[in-house]
Amino acid sequence: MDFDLILRVYPFFLEAAWVTIQLSVYSIALGLACGALGAAARLSRSKPARAAGAVYVSVIRGTPALIQLFILYFGGPQIGIQLDAFEAGVIGLGVNIGAYMTETMRGAIIAVDKGQGEAARTLGMSRAQAMRKVILPQAARLMIRPLGVNINAQIKGTALVAAISVVELTYTAQRYIGSTYKPFEMFFLAGVIYLVIIYATGLGISYLDRKAALR
Amino acid sequence: MSKPFVDIRHAAKKFGELEVLHDISMQIGKGEIVAIIGPSGSGKSTLLRAINDLDPLSSGEVWLEDMQVNKALPPRQYEKHINQVRQDIGMVFQHFNLFPHLTVRGNITLAPKMLKGISDAEANALAEEQLKRVGLLERIDYYPSQLSGGQKQRVAIARALAMKPKVMLFDEATSALDPELVEEVNQVMKQLAEEHMTMIIVTHEMGFAESVCDRVVFMDGGYVVEEGPPEVLFRNPSHERTRNFLRKHLQGQS
Ligand SMILES: Nc1ncnc2c1ncn2[C@@H]1O[C@H](COP(=O)(O)OP(=O)(O)OP(=O)(O)O)[C@@H](O)[C@H]1O
Numbered sequence: 001m002d003f004d005l006i007l008r009v010y011p012f013f014l015e016a017a018w019v020t021i022q023l024s025v026y027s028i029a030l031g032l033a034c035g036a037l038g039a040a041a042r043l044s045r046s047k048p049a050r051a052a053g054a055v056y057v058s059v060i061r062g063t064p065a066l067i068q069l070f071i072l073y074f075g076g077p078q079i080g081i082q083l084d085a086f087e088a089g090v091i092g093l094g095v096n097i098g099a100y101m102t103e104t105m106r107g108a109i110i111a112v113d114k115g116q117g118e119a120a121r122t123l124g125m126s127r128a129q130a131m132r133k134v135i136l137p138q139a140a141r142l143m144i145r146p147l148g149v150n151i152n153a154q155i156k157g158t159a160l161v162a163a164i165s166v167v168e169l170t171y172t173a174q175r176y177i178g179s180t181y182k183p184f185e186m187f188f189l190a191g192v193i194y195l196v197i198i199y200a201t202g203l204g205i206s207y208l209d210r211k212a213a214l215r
Numbered sequence: 216m217s218k219p220f221v222d223i224r225h226a227a228k229k230f231g232e233l234e235v236l237h238d239i240s241m242q243i244g245k246g247e248i249v250a251i252i253g254p255s256g257s258g259k260s261t262l263l264r265a266i267n268d269l270d271p272l273s274s275g276e277v278w279l280e281d282m283q284v285n286k287a288l289p290p291r292q293y294e295k296h297i298n299q300v301r302q303d304i305g306m307v308f309q310h311f312n313l314f315p316h317l318t319v320r321g322n323i324t325l326a327p328k329m330l331k332g333i334s335d336a337e338a339n340a341l342a343e344e345q346l347k348r349v350g351l352l353e354r355i356d357y358y359p360s361q362l363s364g365g366q367k368q369r370v371a372i373a374r375a376l377a378m379k380p381k382v383m384l385f386d387e388a389t390s391a392l393d394p395e396l397v398e399e400v401n402q403v404m405k406q407l408a409e410e411h412m413t414m415i416i417v418t419h420e421m422g423f424a425e426s427v428c429d430r431v432v433f434m435d436g437g438y439v440v441e442e443g444p445p446e447v448l449f450r451n452p453s454h455e456r457t458r459n460f461l462r463k464h465l466q467g468q469s
C-alpha cells in the first residue's frame with residue numbers, strides 16, 4: 001500500500017467528502033419530506049391520495065435508483081427540466097429514499113396501539129388532533145431506528161451520482177485512479193471516509209433513539 | 216322510570232355477515248348504574264362502543280338526553296358533532312390506554328386544554344382535583360410506565376372525569392388487573408356511584424355488579440336475554456340461559 005500517495009491526495013478526498021455530506025444531508029431532508037407526505041397520502045381517507053402514495057412507492061422501489069437518476073439528469077432536458085448534476089443528484093436521491101421512508105413512517109404510525117387513537121377520540125379529539133398529539137409522538141420514537149437504516153442506505157447511495165459526474169467521493173476516487181493507476185489505495189481511502197461518515201451518523205441515530213426511549 | 220338519560224333504540228350491528236347485536240333497546244336513567252354481563256362474544260363491548268359511536272351501529276339510534284349521538288349528518292358536520300358529544304361520554308378501557316409519552320398530568324390535561332380552551336393553571340387545578348378523587352395526587356408527575364395496573368386504571372378514570380362527562384362507560388375495567396389490584400379500582404367506581412354518576416359497566420365481576428349496580432342486563436348472542444335488579448337477576452333469574460351462565464361463571468370464580 002502506497003501511504004505516501006494517500007497522504008498526498010487525502011485533502012482532495014476530504015473536499016469530495018464534503019460534497020458527499022452535502023448530498024446526503026440535502027437528499028435525506030428531501031427524503032424525509034417526501035416520506036412524510038407519502039405516509040400521509042398512504043394513510044389518508046381519500047382514495048386518490050392513497051392510490052397516489054401507493055404508485056409513488058411501487059414505482060420508485062420497483063426501478064433502479066440509477067435509472068431514476070439517468071431519467072432525471074439525461075432525460076430531464078428533453079421534457080424541459082434543466083438541472084445541474086448536483087441538483088439532479090439531490091432530487092433524484094431524495095425522491096428515491098422518500099419512497100422507502102414513506103413505508104418506514106407508515107409502518108411506525110400503524111404500529112402504535114389502536115387503543116391510543118381510540119382513547120383520544122373518546123375524549124373528543126378530532127382525527128387530526130389525535131394524530132398530532134397522541135399517535136405521532138409515539139410513532140416518532142418507533143421510527144428513529146428504521147429511519148436510521150434508510151439514512152445509512154442513502155449515504156452509501158450517494159456514490160451513485162458519480163455516474164452523472166457529481167464530484168463526490170466515489171467520482172473523485174475514480175478520477176485519481178486515472179492519474180495514479182492505484183485503484184486499491186484510492187478506493188480504500190474513499191471507503192475509509194465513507195465508514196467514518198456512516199459510523200458518526202450511526203452514533204447520532206443511537207443517541208436520538210436512546211434519548212427518545214428515556215421518555 | 217322518568218325520561219331516559221341514555222336511550223338505545225333498536226340497535227343492530229353487523230360485522231360483514233356476522234350479526235353481533237340484534238335490535239337492542241335499553242333505557243338508562245340519570246344517575247342509574249347498569250351492569251352488562253354475558254359470555255364472551257355476546258356483544259357487550261360492541262354495544263358499549265356503539266354508545267359513543269366508536270363502533271357505529273348498522274341501524275338504530277343512540278340518544279344522550281335530547282341529543283342523538285349517531286345522527287345522520289354529512290361527514291364533516293358529523294365529525295364536529297361526534298367530537299362534541301364524546302366530550303360528554305367518558306370511557307374506560309380494559310387496557311387503560313394511557314398515553315405513554317405523557318405524564319399523569321399530561322394525560323389528564325391534554326384533552327381539556329385542547330378542547331375546552333382552559334389555561335394551563337386551570338388545567339393543572341383540574342388534574343389535581345381529579346387525581347385527588349382517585350387518590351393518586353402524589354403520582355401527578357409520574358409516567359404511566361411507572362405505575363401499577365390499578366394505578367393506571369385510576370388515572371384513566373381521572374382522565375375521563377376531567378372532561379366532566381355526563382355518563383361513564385366501563386369496558387371490563389378490572390379484567391386486565393392482578394387480583395390484588397382490582398379492589399382499588401372498584402373502590403373508585405363505588406365512590407362514583409355514591410356521587411350518582413350515570414354509569415354503564417361491562418363486567419364479569421358478579422359480586423361487584425350486585426353490590427354497586429341498580430340494574431343488571433344479561434346479554435347472550437347479541438340479544439338482551441334478561442334484565443332486572445341484581446337481587447332478582449342473580450338470585451332468581453327467569454331464563455335458562457341466564458341460569459346456565461351464572462352457574463358456570465360462579466363455579467369458575469370459586
Ligand atoms: N371489529 C370487528 N370485526 C369483526 N367482528 C367483530 C369485531 N369486533 C367484534 N366482533 C365480533 O362481534 C362479536 C361480539 O364481540 P364483543 O367484543 O362485543 O363481545 P363481548 O361480549 O365484549 O366479549 P368479551 O367478553 O370477550 O369482551 C364477537 O363474535 C366478535 O368476534
Ligand SMILES: [Mg+2]
Nearest residue numbers: 259260261386
Ligand atoms: Mg368485550
